Amino acid sequence: MTTNTAPGLAKYPNLLAPLDLGFTTLRNRTLMGSMHTGLEEAKNGFERLAEFYAERARGGVGLIVTGGIAPNPEGAVFQGAAKMTNDDEVEKHKVITSAVHKADGKICMQILHAGRYAYSPALVAPSAIQAPINPFKPKELDEAGIEKQIEDYAVCAELAQKAGYDGVEVMGSEGYFINQFIVAHTNHRTDQWGGSYENRIRLPIEIVRRVRERVGENFILVYRLSMLDLIEDGSTWEEVVQLAKAIEKAGATIINTGIGWHEARVPTIATSVPRGAFTKVTARLKGEVSIPLVTTNRINMPDVAENILAEGDADMVSMARPFLADADLVLKAAEDRAEEINTCIGCNQACLDHTFSGKLTSCLVNPRACHETELTYVKTASPKSIGVVGAGPAGMAFASVAAERGHKVTLFDAGKEIGGQFNVAKLIPGKEEFYETLRYFRVMLEKHGVDVRLETRVSVDDLKAGNFDEVVLATGVEPRTPDIEGVDHPKVIGYLDALLERKPVGQKVAVIGAGGIGFDVSEFIVHKGTSAALDTDHFMREWGVDLTVEHRGGVQGMKAEVPEPAREVFLLQRKASKVGKNLGKTTGWIHRTSLKNRKVQMVPGVAYRKIDDEGLHITVTAKGAEQGEDRVLPVDTIILCAGQEPLRELQGGLEAAGLPVHLIGGSDVAAELDAKRAIDQGSRLASQI
Numbered sequence: 179m180t181t182n183t184a185p186g187l188a189k190y191p192n193l194l195a196p197l198d199l200g201f202t203t204l205r206n207r208t209l210m211g212s213m214h215t216g217l218e219e220a221k222n223g224f225e226r227l228a229e230f231y232a233e234r235a236r237g238g239v240g241l242i243v244t245g246g247i248a249p250n251p252e253g254a255v256f257q258g259a260a261k262m263t264n265d266d267e268v269e270k271h272k273v274i275t276s277a278v279h280k281a282d283g284k285i286c287m288q289i290l291h292a293g294r295y296a297y298s299p300a301l302v303a304p305s306a307i308q309a310p311i312n313p314f315k316p317k318e319l320d321e322a323g324i325e326k327q328i329e330d331y332a333v334c335a336e337l338a339q340k341a342g343y344d345g346v347e348v349m350g351s352e353g354y355f356i357n358q359f360i361v362a363h364t365n366h367r368t369d370q371w372g373g374s375y376e377n378r379i380r381l382p383i384e385i386v387r388r389v390r391e392r393v394g395e396n397f398i399l400v401y402r403l404s405m406l407d408l409i410e411d412g413s414t415w416e417e418v419v420q421l422a423k424a425i426e427k428a429g430a431t432i433i434n435t436g437i438g439w440h441e442a443r444v445p446t447i448a449t450s451v452p453r454g455a456f457t458k459v460t461a462r463l464k465g466e467v468s469i470p471l472v473t474t475n476r477i478n479m480p481d482v483a484e485n486i487l488a489e490g491d492a493d494m495v496s497m498a499r500p501f502l503a504d505a506d507l508v509l510k511a512a513e514d515r516a517e518e519i520n521t522c523i524g525c526n527q528a529c530l531d532h533t534f535s536g537k538l539t540s541c542l543v544n545p546r547a548c549h550e551t552e553l554t555y556v557k558t559a560s561p562k563s564i565g566v567v568g569a570g571p572a573g574m575a576f577a578s579v580a581a582e583r584g585h586k587v588t589l590f591d592a593g594k595e596i597g598g599q600f601n602v603a604k605l606i607p608g609k610e611e612f613y614e615t616l617r618y619f620r621v622m623l624e625k626h627g628v629d630v631r632l633e634t635r636v637s638v639d640d641l642k643a644g645n646f647d648e649v650v651l652a653t654g655v656e657p658r659t660p661d662i663e664g665v666d667h668p669k670v671i672g673y674l675d676a677l678l679e680r681k682p683v684g685q686k687v688a689v690i691g692a693g694g695i696g697f698d699v700s701e702f703i704v705h706k707g708t709s710a711a712l713d714t715d716h717f718m719r720e721w722g723v724d725l726t727v728e729h730r731g732g733v734q735g736m737k738a739e740v741p742e743p744a745r746e747v748f749l750l751q752r753k754a755s756k757v758g759k760n761l762g763k764t765t766g767w768i769h770r771t772s773l774k775n776r777k778v779q780m781v782p783g784v785a786y787r788k789i790d791d792e793g794l795h796i797t798v799t800a801k802g803a804e805q806g807e808d809r810v811l812p813v814d815t816i817i818l819c820a821g822q823e824p825l826r827e828l829q830g831g832l833e834a835a836g837l838p839v840h841l842i843g844g845s846d847v848a849a850e851l852d853a854k855r856a857i858d859q860g861s862r863l864a865s866q867i
């Protein structure tokens with residue numbers, strides 16, 4: 179794809195401008211950030227990865243970086259994780275490089291050594307200091323061991339070159355091996371590899387120098403540099419600059435930005451992080467080095483990227499998850515079709531959460547991500563007329579994919595807008611990105627000619643009269659009312675009443691049910707003023723981050739400034755386990771911290787006795803205790819977030835009438851706004867029908 183004559187050039191002149199690296203030219207300023215997908219270790223994984231990357235290359239990405247590949251077994255993130263250490267592995271990687279080159283793309287292999295983050299007993303590190311997020315304690319390397327690690331990086335880069343890669347990225351951030359040498363917190367050595375800062379940065383400099391020596395001049399060498407560690411004892415800004423200059427001198431072609439160690443307690447990529455929140459950190463390095471700088475994190479749309487580049491904050495933008503959500507992001511920008519982009523909403527639900535639970539990476543808004551060879555949307559040879567009831571996530575996904583494939587689709591919904599429960603989710607502070615998914619589906623439904631009938635509650639007779647070949651029920655769920663004495667008291671309201679502001683909410687509130695909706699409702703009612711997700715300064719103050727990095731690591735000695743909560747809230751759950759245990763693996767702690775900061779009292783082990791004028795009567799039993807304690811919460815509002823029931827009232831009548839019926843989304847299995855499952859199920863059914 180050439181972008182220099184593209185219609186989108188007027189809108190995105192900086193983003194679509196080529197980048198001359200001297201020995202090679204990148205076609206535009208987008209870098210697909212490194213993401214380990216799980217395919218690296220899966221059966222036929224390399225063929226699948228080849229197609230995954232080739233689609234992104236065809237979609238116009240300037241430079242792709244693979245997920246982290248270990249330079250040796252001790253550096254592997256987990257036992258058996260992919261590495262590049264011999265000719266057999268070189269052969270496997272060739273299928274990726276040739277597929278990407280065939281699609282006119284360029285690709286670097288990321289070399290990632292996990293150090294003390296390696297989830298295996300063979301782990302090594304500068305010092306024997308265990309990471310707070312790893313049950314395994316690392317072994318301290320001796321000098322010969324360090325020399326071996328450096329040599330392994332150099333060999334790994336040479337093998338990557340042999341496999342046809344256009345370059346390598348040396349992963350020097352996020353608290354992995356190299357980062358562990360740089361920071362005094364994890365490096366207690368007293369030899370030439372520890373002590374002074376000069377000694378601590380000897381390792382990354384030596385790695386870059388030796389890699390460059392081995393691969394020659396005409397090979398891209400990206401170094402991912404931790405510019406903001408977000409841990410106490412992290413680097414200062416002067417140290418970051420010193421390292422960047424030394425890395426340039428050692429032979430790097432490009433410096434990419436790394437933000438936050440994995441053990442940091444500041445959100446860096448969640449949906450509640452403002453778009454492009456950390457780019458001003460990269461901007462500070464401009465002028466200090468002369469090689470191109472890449473900025474990163476939550477840059478999810480071309481206009482965000484264009485503004486960053488136009489401001490001169492960086493020379494390239496890295497987008498990782500946005501290319502899971504839409505392989506054609508660059509192409510759509512170049513063709514001035516940005517409204518057709520399926521935007522990454524930063525939810526982490528099908529990408530990072532999957533990674534951390536050993537599942538294949540995918541994407542909530544695009545279930546094809548990492549399933550390119552198996553989930554395909556091909557034109558149908560026998561178009562059908564299909565009626566879809568319910569325009570929530572499942573119905574929208576089904577309708578747009580089925581229509582894209584050439585079916586004639588009519589989509590009914592009783593509401594005034596498409597979107598179902600997404601229309602509620604978008605109202606939660608920190609979840610504003612859901613507006614983008616609604617925009618995407620609205621545009622797709624229109625583009626593929628779906629006949630959308632809003633404010634239309636259809637009956638079995640209507641559907642019979644429609645002469646549909648197939649009917650898809652995506653009618654979703656309705657809130658469940660728990661069986662508690664006094665549940666019909668006027669102070670009890672439903673979560674929709676609260677979120678849609680249909681009924682007033684008092685100053686003292688009990689939220690019954692601490693699933694995703696209970697958390698969302700609590701967040702909604704305790705928040706005052708603008709959402710921090712829309713205001714970078716506000717976000718940084720709330721999480722105690724100093725973007726100038728005058729404080730070590732950007733956090734040392736900083737205090738979080740959280741606004742006073744709007745209400746006093748009790749968030750209650752029946753189970754005695756930790757409140758919010760079932761929230762996303764990588765995001766649950768963020769929601770818990772946000773509510774805790776706003777003084778929400780989270781109470782597990784609750785039995786609900788009754789509701790009356792006095793308030794909510796409960797018995798609280800601590801984990802393992804035999805007897806509970808009776809309490810009365812003197813609240814003036816009680817909000818029910820106690821699960822949902824599937825809505826399937828049309829199913830029986832349609833089946834009796836002999837119409838082929840499919841159930842998808844919440845009407846199949848009621849689950850709390852399980853948009854991931856709903857979109858996946860809708861898209862898969864539509865790919866087969």
Ligand SMILES: Cc1cc2nc3c(=O)[nH]c(=O)nc-3n(C[C@H](O)[C@H](O)[C@H](O)COP(=O)(O)O)c2cc1C
Nearest residue numbers: 211212213214245246447475476497498499529530
């Ligand atoms: C599923 C997943 C896997 C990742 N794996 C890696 C990795 O192997 N190496 C790396 O440097 N960063 C990795 N990252 C971090 C991304 O490169 C990137 O920094 C992060 O997603 C923020 O950028 P984004 O908002 O554009 O997605 C991963 C991120 C995700 C979501």
Ligand code: SF4
Nearest residue numbers: 522525526529541542
């Ligand atoms: S699952 Fe969520 S965060 Fe991950 S790529 Fe998709 S939209 Fe983005």
